[in-house]
Amino acid sequence: MSRNLLQNFRGARALIVASGEGGIDTLESVLGKLGLVVARADVPEAGRHLDLALVEERADLLFIDGDLDSVLPCDLGAARTPPVPVIGLVGIEAPGRLKALMNQGATAFLRKPVYAGAVYTTLFLGVNQYLLRKEMASELNAQQDRRRRRKAVIKTILLLMEEHHVDDDEAYVMLRRDSMRRRQSLEDYCEDYISGRSKLTASSPEAEPRTAARR
Amino acid sequence: MFSTTGPYSTVAGAMLNGALLAVSEIGEAGPVELVPVVVDPGGDLSRYTALSGQLLAEGVRHVVGCYTSSSRKEVIPCFEKHDGILWYPSHYEGFESADNVVYTGAAPNQHILPLIDYLMSTFGDRAFCVGSNYIWAWENSRILRETVTARGGTVVAERYLPVGETDLRKLVDAVIEARPSFVFSSLIGVSGLAFLSALRHACLARGIDQPGTMPVASCNLSEPDLDELEPEARDGHISSSVYFSALRNPVNDAFVSRHAAAYPSAPLTSADAEASYIAVKLLAGALAEAGTDEILAVKAAVARQRLAAPQGDVWVDAETMHLHLTPRIGRSRGTEFDIIREEPVPIRPDPYLVRSAPTDSWFASAPRLRVAK
Structure with missing residues (x-):
């Protein structure tokens, strides 16, 4: 989570999907002052959604009016990460409307009628929260992937213990050292080892100088 | 009002x-x-x-x-x-x-950015930021820090004092110990004047050529301030401003x-x-x-x-x-400033620094070009 927070949004393309009232003109004018390129999208017909692929192609940021029926499909997954940041425009402040905006991936809200002094804060929050959320989601995916592959790690440790007559701690040290040497993740290395694509480069941990990784 | x-x-x-x-x-x-x-x-x-x-x-x-x-x-x-x-x-x-x-x-693109250009090209790249503890100093220091760091310089310290504070001995000692290339001051009113006096005296006592080797630069030092300063502390301060009396x-x-x-x-x-x-x-x-x-x-x-x-x-x-x-840089002499740099034409205001600062292109990180062959 070392990402710098963004503060200059010049050149970003904002797409506004709104019913046309509630200070949307103010929103457009402030976004213009902040250097964004603003466009209005047609409101999708009842029961239809914006095409996500098209959104990604046309916009870097989406403002969605919570008073409209779902503009984006609400099946964005547990992390609720749409292809671009979504900022919810809140007219009717009812839990149902707010929930619908959250489900469409909104990471910030802007009350209607839009107050000029609130736009930058919302933009700042919405974009940075989206990027953090995306980063966390990809981190989580990576962790889950490693969890799925821990069977290969256990299996490799057992193989090494048998082949090299070492205990589990030493086998793990050997594994770590060799995977690092090959610039592979432990899991990738183990999978290669089991499938015979990779062999240990050092016969025993004692052959190498002790490192901080040794326990 | x-x-x-x-x-x-x-x-x-x-x-x-x-x-x-x-x-x-x-x-x-x-x-x-x-x-x-x-x-x-x-x-x-x-x-x-x-x-x-x-x-x-x-x-x-x-x-x-x-x-x-x-x-x-x-x-x-x-x-x-x-x-x-x-x-x-x-x-x-x-x-x-x-x-x-x-x-x-x-706006900031008309005062602080031209000042940073001048300071880094003339005195070096180690900045010490001092300021009165409110938004003017916080934001100026932030803009300076981001710009100086992006150009490979460093901010050696940032210190904030309450508006109206005039006991500046500790701050002056910290500045002299750090020996920055320049001091960027967003101290306002009596604090700013007290700082200029205290730093000048401390440097004179130690034989340091303060205006020549460690000048104080500011976007809020003006002719009335110089008038209030004691005469021996008036010369050699750098000020960025769109107007000078001279x-x-x-x-x-x-x-x-x-x-x-x-x-x-x-x-x-x-x-x-x-x-x-x-x-x-x-x-x-x-x-x-x-x-x-x-x-x-x-x-x-x-x-x-x-x-x-x-x-x-x-x-x-x-x-x-x-x-x-029209941005200008002045150096104080007596109760006036000598104008040492000047933009040739008026500069368009950029209050959000959207045109003057590097863009954070989160959207540009995803390549939009496709390999054709």
């Missing part, structure tokens, strides 16, 4: 003088008649809102005033509620563009001499005095063109105003309601 008493009364007094000078000139030559109502919040934040509310309730629709950003931010909701316009005549840190404010002082052109010559005639015991004209003078002149021009003091009409008219000001031509940027102004 200027705090002509309180911790930053020197500069606020100069601003009031600049505004009243313009009022009297307009009284003599038109195009409208202005009746000034003068109030003094005394540097007390809560009094700003109370006085603004009172003025607007009494039918005043246009208020020229505020010096600190904290006071401006405090009163803006009041102007929005009562449909008034605040004519804000001071350089400030940017990141604002309120509908009910016309900004006649410099500018030689017919409009400024007239401004300086009328100012001297109107306020014989006051210090020289300064950037904040000039911005206040410009604010009143633009207000009068917009009122004349609009034919009413109603704010929508005045706002539409002000966007078309252009003025031969003491600093040179200035005009309004309709999008942000800030002015095109």
Whole structure:
């Protein structure tokens, strides 16, 4: 989570999907002052959604009016990460409307009628929260992937213990050292080892100088 | 509405003088008649809102005033509620563009960015930031830190003191110990003056050529400040400003001499005095063109105003309601500044630094080009 927070949004393309009232003109004018390129999208017909692929192609940021029926499909997954940041425009402040905006991936809200002094804060929050959320989601995916592959790690440790007559701690040290040497993740290395694509480069941990990784 | 008493009364007094000078000139030559109502919040934040509310309730629709950003931010909701316009005549840190404010002082791309260019190309890349503990100093230090770091320099320290603090021994010791290439000061009022004196004396006592090797640079050091400084601490400070009293052109010559005639015991004209003078002149021009003091009409008219000001031509940027102004760098000598750098033309205001700072392209990180073969 070392990402710098963004503060200059010049050149970003904002797409506004709104019913046309509630200070949307103010929103457009402030976004213009902040250097964004603003466009209005047609409101999708009842029961239809914006095409996500098209959104990604046309916009870097989406403002969605919570008073409209779902503009984006609400099946964005547990992390609720749409292809671009979504900022919810809140007219009717009812839990149902707010929930619908959250489900469409909104990471910030802007009350209607839009107050000029609130736009930058919302933009700042919405974009940075989206990027953090995306980063966390990809981190989580990576962790889950490693969890799925821990069977290969256990299996490799057992193989090494048998082949090299070492205990589990030493086998793990050997594994770590060799995977690092090959610039592979432990899991990738183990999978290669089991499938015979990779062999240990050092016969025993004692052959190498002790490192901080040794326990 | 200027705090002509309180911790930053020197500069606020100069601003009031600049505004009243313009009022009297307009009284003599038109195009409208202005009746000034003068109030003094005394540097007390809560009094700003109370006085603004009172003025607007009494039918005043246009208020020229505020010096600190904290006071401006405090009163803006009041102007929005009562449909008034605040004519804000001071350089400030940017990141604002309120509908009910016309900004006649410099935006950050017109003061701090040119200053950083000058300092890094002349003195080196190690900065020490000091400031009064409020938004002006925080944001200026942030802009400086980001710009200096992006260019490979470092900020060796940042120190903030309460507004009005004058015990600066520890701060001065820390600066001398760090030996930066320059000190960037956003200390205001009495703190700024006390710092310049204390640092100068400490360096003289240690045989350090402070102006030559560790100058203090600021975006808020003006002629009235130098006037208040003790003589041995006056020379060699760097100031970034769109106006210096020493500018030689017919409009400024007239401004300086009328100012001297109107306020014989006051210090020289300064950037904040000039911005206040410009604010009143633009207000009068917009009122004349609009034919009413109603704010929508005045706002539409002000966007078309252009003025031969003491600093040179200035005009309004309709999008942000800030002015095109001419950045300059001065070095203090006595109670004046020698102008050592100057932009050839007025620079468009960029209050959010969207054009002047690197863009954070989160969207550009995903490649949009496809490999064709």
